[in-house]
Amino acid sequence: MARGLVVSAAGLSLVSTMCLSPAWAQSADKRNFIRDAETEALIQDYIRPIFKAAGVRSSAVELFLVEDPSFNAxxxxxxxxxVNTGAIIDSKTPNELIGVLAHETGHLAGDHQTKLREQVDRANTLATIGAIAGIGAAIAGSASGSPDAARAGGGIVAGSSEAARRSLLGYQRSEEMAADQSALTYLKKSGQSAKGMLTTFNRFADNTLFSARGVNPYLQSHPMPRERIDLIEREAKASPYYNTKDPAALQARHDMVRAKLVGFTGDLDTIMRRYPPSDTSLPAQYARTIAAYRNGNAQGALTMLDGLLRAQPKNPYFWELQGQIELENGRAGLAVPGLRKAVAFAPRSGLLKIMLGQALVETGDPKTVDEAVKNLTIGLRDDPEVPIGYRSLARAYAIRGDIAMADLATAQGEFAAGNYADAKRHATRAQAALKRGSPAWLRADDIVSYTPAKPG
Structure with a gap:
């Protein structure tokens, strides 16, 4: 499942499918990255015990959600x-998704991406050496008038490239097997079942992407399905935690997030098919509420939210949705109370603090500007890659009359969006008005001094 690096079968050239800048909108390869406090909090709770078992520091790993219906991480x-949204939506239990995350943690802990790059460089070198030798032989054969020698030289070129490719694919297969084994170890160490992992890999085996029919096993980057599943099944069933079930509260959160993602990413037919009106569960109500909001029925969505809030008055994400609907319909004053409750019930969420700060600024009330600055500053400290948060912070400082800090916030927002030239311009202007050596001056100086890394 690890697809951070892709090797071209034609020329063994290295292609990075992930070249992430601070920008949050769209990457160069058209991946649609999304942010959602509820989903991210759930995934973080899933990976925390896995990372602990693997000895991976959570703070060292960046989590990205991609709006993509395919089951992949x-x-x-x-x-x-x-993590693709499809992986979350199609996982019926937390354990199914946790098994996938454990596998990917195996790649992280083993530093497989770095090692794979080294293997690609080695394979490219071997292929190049072989190609040079083959070309030399072909030229010599042509010069001597020997067509057989010239053809032999061409064969050396093709053969060296193919040998290098097979060597690299073999290495990738060994990495995948190592990640599977690591995942099983982490699950056992953290007291969790590998049954969900087995379920997921059986699903992969049924997928044509992983079909073994008519496929040369030496030309695959992943182990063949039966080989893989046999290993997982044997180890999973040997664990004392094989029949351990997910806690009911965690399953409930999982179902809510699945419904939320379907509501926000699916079309109306898909939403109603998965969560018909006859389904009165909270996840179904959640999905239909979001569908109403997305289809322009803001008042209907708010009415439906009232029912959800009566059922779970301390659910921060119901209050967040209420605030989002009000804010996006130009009613910032009505958004603030709900967003204050969202922050109170989920005080560790930087995204919720940023949304509250944005709403406070949008009210235009000078009396709430200090509260806006506080929430935006703390929120951006915890979650610094949110450009809209910096724009709101710049407006809040401007309302205060603090133009230097407004310029600094603007510079940070442009930097987070990857607009380095504009970021440097605003940071330079901020520096000129800030006390030299102060924390704000130093933040501006970091931007002014920044040199983007050259691609490659």
């Missing part, structure tokens, strides 16, 4: 863990 260069 992978690691990318730079300690990045990427």
């Amino acid at each position: 992978f690691v990318a260069t730079g300690q990045k863990l990427v």
